[in-house]
Amino acid sequence: MMTCALLAVSLLGARAEVDPNFYVYLCFGQSNMEGQAKAETVDMTVDPRFKTLACVDFTNPVRKKGQWYDAVPPIVRQWTNVGMADYFGRTMVAALPAGVKVGVVDVAIGGVDIKAFMSEQVADYVKTAESWMKSAFAEYDNDPYKRLVEMAKIAQQQGVIKGILLHQGETNNGQADWPQKVKTIYDRLLSDLGLNAADVPLFAGETVNADVGGTCSLHNSIIARLPQTIANAHVVRSNGCPCASDNIHFTVAGYRTMGKRYAYEALRTLGLEPRAAADYAWNSALKDVYALKSLDPIDDITVKVGGARAFKVWGTFADGHREDLTAEAAISSSDFVIADGMLKATEAKKGTVTIAYTDFLGTTLTTTVNVEATDQGANRLLVVDNGTAGSNAWDKEMFCDLATPMTKGKTYVVKATIKADTKGNCTLWPRWDASTNRDQWGNSADVQYLASQAITTVAQEYTWEFRADFPHDCLIFAIGDLGGKVCFDDVSCREKGSDVELTSNGNFESDDLSHWRILDSWSGMKSIKIEDEAVTAVAAPKAGAAEGDVYNLQGVKVGSGRNAGALRGGLYIVNGRKMVK
C-alpha cells in the first residue's frame, strides 16, 4: 500500500507540470456561446498560442475529448460555428507576452435554460427537452456542468484557470432570479476546482442589444445586476453589435466584436491595457479586423445651459465592419465640463469637444465636435415610441428607476406632463424592484396600482398622490392602449411637502437615460429617446400646419415651401421631419 501511494504521488509529481504561462478560461452558455455564425476565411487561421480543449469527441475535424488543439473553429462541437470564445482567444494572445498561451474549455448548448448547468435540476430538464437539445445533452452525458468540471480538471494539469466566460440568458429573458442562479454555478465551479473568487473573475456578455432590435434585450437589465450578486463579475456590453435576422444571434462580425470586448474586460482584470503587444506577429487579414480606419464625424450640437449631452461614437475598421465605440472613446474639452462621459453646459459659450479612440493596435484617431451652449434653447422631452396600441395597460410600460427609494408609509406626489399621438390612458404603478417577493414572471410582486388618467394629444400635467405601501424604487407608467408616440416631461417624484427629488433627469435636459427604460421589443415598443420639443410637436401635425411649412427647432414657423430657398443654412422641420439646409 505504502509503495503504491508513494508511486502515485511520484507519478503525479512527474505529470503535474503546470505552466503558469498557460492561461485557461472556462466558457459556458447557450447558442451564442456555442457560436452560430459561419466562419469566413479570416477566421480559419489561428495563432498556435490559442488552444481549445475538446469537451466532446469530434469526427471532422478529428478531436478527442480531453485533448488540446489549436483553436480553429468550431470550438464547442463539430456542428457549431464562430462564437464568443474565438476572438476572445485571438485578442488575448495578441495582447499577452509571446511566452503566454491561452486555452479555452467551452461547454454550451443552444436554447438551454440556466438550469442546464445546475446538477440537481438537469436530469428533469433533459427529460422534457426538445429532441435536438437532447442530442446535445447526450454528448455531455446529460450533465454539461459535470463535463465542464471534468474538462477543467484536465486543463488544470497544464494551465491556470484565470477566468470564466458566460453567455446565456436568452432562455431566461428578464428573470430576476437569474443572477442568483449564475452565482450558484459560479460558486460551485470555484469550490469544485479549488479556485479563489478573487483570482477568477466571471465575464458575462449581454444578449443582442435593444439598439439593433435584440429580441431578448430585456435580459441585459438583469445581467447589469450581476456585479451586485457576484463581486468579481464583469459585464461585456453588446451595444451596436450586429445581429442575424432572428434578432437573437450575432453575425460573424458581431461575434468578433463581442469576443474582443470579453478580452478587453479580461485584460483589465489582469491589470493590462487592451492593446496588442508590440512584438505580436499579425496575419494581415486578422489585423484589418482590429485596425480602425476612420471615426464618423459628429454633427455640431447646441445645448441649453444646465443640460448635458452624450456622444455616440462610431468607427469603420480596415476590413469594412463598423463598431459602436461609445464605451471605449475618450471625451475631452478645454471649453466644457466633461463628467460621466457627457458634456455639461454650465454657462453660455461656444467651444469644441474632442472625441478620441485608440484601437487595439495603438493607433489613436480623433474627431472634433463644435458645441454651442446657450441660455435659450428648445425644451426637450422623453419620447417613447409605443408602436401599435396594445389591449391592456401592461402591454406597454415605461420605467423610471428612482435614484433614492421611497420610505414605506410616507405620502408621495408624482407629477408628469404627458401627451400622445392618440388618446388613451396612463396608469402609475410604483414598484419595489429590490423586493425578494417575485411573481411568476420573476418581477417584483410588491406593486401599488394607482388610478389611471386620460391622456390626450395636448401636453398636460398629471398628478398622483399616494401612501407608499413598500419602499418603491421604480415608477411604472403603464401606457398599453396608447398607439404611436407618448411624450413625457417634468417627471417628478417627491415626498409630500419635501423638495428632495427622487427622479433623475426628469426634465430631460440631459442626455442621461440611465434611469429610464421601456419593455423589451417583444412588447412591440420601438424606442425611448430624448428629443427637442419642436421636433415632436410637429411630428403630430398641428391643425393649420400646411404641407411644406418650415419650422425652426424652437417650433416657430419660419417659412413655407414657396420661400424656403430664402432661409439661411441650418436645421429645420419640414412636414414633421428634421431637414438640413
Ligand SMILES: [Ca+2]
Ligand atoms: Ca424638458
